[in-house]
Each structure stands twice: as structure tokens, then as C-alpha cells.
Amino acid sequence: MSQSPKKLTAGRPTPTIEDYLAILYIMERDGEEVVAARLAESLEVAPPTVTMTLRRMERDGWIAVDPKRGIHLTKAGCDAASSVIRRHMLTEWMLARMLKVPWSSVHAEADQIEHSISDEIEASMRTNLDDPQLCPHGNPLPGYEYIAANWIPLTEVAPGDQMIIRRIHETAEDDHELLQFLEANGMVPGAQAEVTDVLPFNRTMSLKVGKKKVTLGFPTTKYIFVEKKT
Numbered sequence: 001m002s003q004s005p006k007k008l009t010a011g012r013p014t015p016t017i018e019d020y021l022a023i024l025y026i027m028e029r030d031g032e033e034v035v036a037a038r039l040a041e042s043l044e045v046a047p048p049t050v051t052m053t054l055r056r057m058e059r060d061g062w063i064a065v066d067p068k069r070g071i072h073l074t075k076a077g078c079d080a081a082s083s084v085i086r087r088h089m090l091t092e093w094m095l096a097r098m099l100k101v102p103w104s105s106v107h108a109e110a111d112q113i114e115h116s117i118s119d120e121i122e123a124s125m126r127t128n129l130d131d132p133q134l135c136p137h138g139n140p141l142p143g144y145e146y147i148a149a150n151w152i153p154l155t156e157v158a159p160g161d162q163m164i165i166r167r168i169h170e171t172a173e174d175d176h177e178l179l180q181f182l183e184a185n186g187m188v189p190g191a192q193a194e195v196t197d198v199l200p201f202n203r204t205m206s207l208k209v210g211k212k213k214v215t216l217g218f219p220t221t222k223y224i225f226v227e228k229k230t
Helices: 015-029 036-043 047-059 075-098 106-111 119-128 176-184
Strands: 063-066 070-073 162-168 192-199 204-209 212-217 224-228
Touching: 015 036, 015 047, 015 070, 015 075, 036 047, 047 063, 070 075, 075 106, 075 119, 106 176
Parallel strands: none
Antiparallel strands: 063 070, 162 192, 162 224, 192 204, 204 212
């Protein structure tokens, strides 16, 4: 008799808690202060809901709250967050490589699948996908953050600088229209680019990507990380 999905994922947080844990992990990794309002915006829920969920997570040992560090993941919370992020990113690769799902769509599709993947399937995916260190958008899997340590956001690049696009930050992955725009204009990890203009008065940056000229607003450029050519 086959096992039910619930049995295969026994001992894990609920999907809702896993979503919270993943966002908390990314915020801690990036050195951001964990603020309930930011969580509410990211998760598209009301602030009181976030407050109630955080209290439940503290009760269950996923997070801790102290005056100096504020809200932070416990060891159990960090392990659970790493697991769901890894499952999400491996699913993105599976969708991209095996099912040829467009680069701009794999994130949203993986969101629907990640919570039901068992530890055994995760291990098999890692083996069959050659144990990737980065997701299709260039974000590091847990444990490989050092790879992206020297990549800088486009906000730190000047006109005339040449670079390789390396990463689209996880926050931007939730904007499907933005990912479609970037994909259509070749602004994906590995692409060569050159900054042609930075216009503070209208908060835009223009780049040459291949033969295309691409213009981005400043709010977008902070989510695109590059490696400058020397």
C-alpha cells in the first residue's frame, strides 16, 4: 500500500509555516531586520495574521524573539527553512530542464509543488540534477551563499561598466511580469551586459544586453546582481 503525502512529509512544518520560514531565512541571510509589516507584504496577508502566526512559530520552536536580535530562526527553524528553499530550487531546475517550463514561470510553478516533496525525492532530485549550487535565477541554495558573496546590485554599477548578469533576487521572483520582461530581453544569469546610461532625475538605468537596449527603474535594479568585468 502506498504512503500518503502527509506521511511522506511527517514532522515538517505546515506549508504556511514553511512559507514564513523561507522568507525569514532570506531576510536573515541578507542582514535585514525582520519586520511584521514586511512579512505581511511578502505573504499578502493582514498584519494581525502575521503577528498570530509568529506567536505560534515561537511557541513551536521555529523562531525566537529577544531584545537584541529581534525575531530570528532557531536551529530547527533554520533547518526547516533550508529544506523548503532547497526543495523549491530543485523543483525549479526539474521544471526547466525536464519539462522545459519557461525561465520566467518556474518559480510560480515550483511554489505549488515544493511542500509535497519527500526527503527521498529531494535526494533523488539532487543526484539527477547534478546537485546544483544555484537556482535558475542565480540565487544560491542553502550552504552555497559564498558563491554570490562578491556579486553586486546594479545600483552600484556606473555607465560604461561591463558585466555578467548573475542573479535575480528571490524578492523579484514573485513578480511574474518582471521575470517575463527580463527573459524577453535576455537579462538572465550568464548574459553579458553594459550600462549605457544612469538617469537619477527619472530614476532609470539603461543597459545594452546583446543587441538590445533595456531600460529599468531603480526599484528593479536593486534586485539584479552582477559580476563586473575587470
